Amino acid sequence: QDGGAGLLGRMAVLPEQRGTGLGAALVRAAEDAARERGLAAMELHAQTHALGFYERLGYTAHGEEFLDAGIPHRHMVRDLG
Template identity: 45%
Template sequence: MAAYTVRLASWHNDSAALKLVREAVFIREQGISVELELDTLDAECIHILAADAMLHPIGTARLLPDGTIGRMAVLKEWRRQGVGSALMEKLLDEAKDRQVRQVTLNAQVYVTAFYRKLGFQAVGEEFMEAGISHVRMGYRLYDRQIK
């Protein structure tokens, strides 16, 4: 397994690295428009950044102040190597440290099994967002067992 690190990031200091991953995954790979991908919420979010051994960005996720997780992305060549799980574990730890009781996210339907393995549960029907089928999922942090 290749070496990588996961850390808390800030939009002010790390926006270029965070954008690099999100643009690669959401804009180029999935065809989401720049206008939908880049919003005005990033400055107020908690960001997590994964980087390879050379400190090149490979994954990211963010948490909005209301407990919504979003912009979870891992570069294609780094998927299925534990990066996504490590990002989510770090983000959930940060949320719990900030006393967020429950988090929600809009999961692309094809990755709902990934989120279920982490303890998320679907809380609604499928819907379309940015031309991609999603389902809303939730996770109660106060039920979470910290290792």
């Protein structure tokens, strides 16, 4: 789907694996797969406590905070170009 956006959903890393680079590697692998399919962007809904993690990977928050399963989230996007 040339020029569309991929959606990264429900990603989690076990607490004992956090800080090892595993989460960033998973996000990058998903981005690579999206690029291979001709997608121009990646979108996700980040729990607010994880905003910094995704910002460090190049994502930008958009819109207002919202609840998903009772947990505050923000919509985030990254251009894959």
